[in-house]
Amino acid sequence: MPKKIITEKTLPLALHELDKWSGKLTWNSFAAQLAKVLGEESVSRHTLLSYPALVEAFNNRKDSLKEALNSTEKDVTLEFAKEQISILEAKVERLEKQNDSLLEQFVRWQHNAYMMPNVDMKVLNQRLDKPLPEVDRR
Numbered sequence: 256m257p258k259k260i261i262t263e264k265t266l267p268l269a270l271h272e273l274d275k276w277s278g279k280l281t282w283n284s285f286a287a288q289l290a291k292v293l294g295e296e297s298v299s300r301h302t303l304l305s306y307p308a309l310v311e312a313f314n315n316r317k318d319s320l321k322e323a324l325n326s327t328e329k330d331v332t333l334e335f336a337k338e339q340i341s342i343l344e345a346k347v348e349r350l351e352k353q354n355d356s357l358l359e360q361f362v363r364w365q366h367n368a369y370m371m372p373n374v375d376m377k378v379l380n381q382r383l384d385k386p387l388p389e390v391d392r393r
Contacts, residue, residue, distance in 0.1 A: 260298055261306055268292060269309055273316045274346045277338060280317045312349050319345055 261269060269289055276285070282300035290298045303309050323341060368379060 260293065260295055260302060261309070265293055266306070266308065269303075270312050270349065271346075273309075273312045274349070275338075275342045276316055276320070277341075278320075280313070280320055282313070285313065308353070311352070315348060315352075316345055319348075 269292075272289055272292055273285070276288075282303060286298045286300050286303055289303070290296065303313075319341070368374060369376060
């Protein structure tokens with residue numbers, strides 16, 4: 256069985272690499288950079304393409320890089336500030352889309368639970384809102 260490279264822990268790292276990417280963005284160049292960051296020998300683009308969150312973030316970042324290509328000012332401080340702003344804007348855009356998707360999923364689940372026969376919504380809400388058990392780390 257092949258090693259799973261993109262996990263819940265490494266996905267945020269991959270998304271951060273996309274957020275701060277500058278210059279020409281290709282799947283191969285992104286895979287090579289991600290392999291360096293994750294300490295892997297290599298990451299195939301086919302592996303990356305199997306994660307919808309990465310594909311969406313990649314396409315959004317590629318589009319934003321194309322739009323930013325028209326900017327030609329050379330002030331180093333201004334360029335640094337623009338780069339930081341660009342990274343943060345890309346991150347905000349990605350997180351807003353992710354948040355919208357999760358809210359949509361929640362509403363869908365809520366509706367489907369409501370439509371189930373023999374389901375008492377008060378009992379269901381009480382069970383879903385029950386706090387997680389404490390973890391004994393001794």
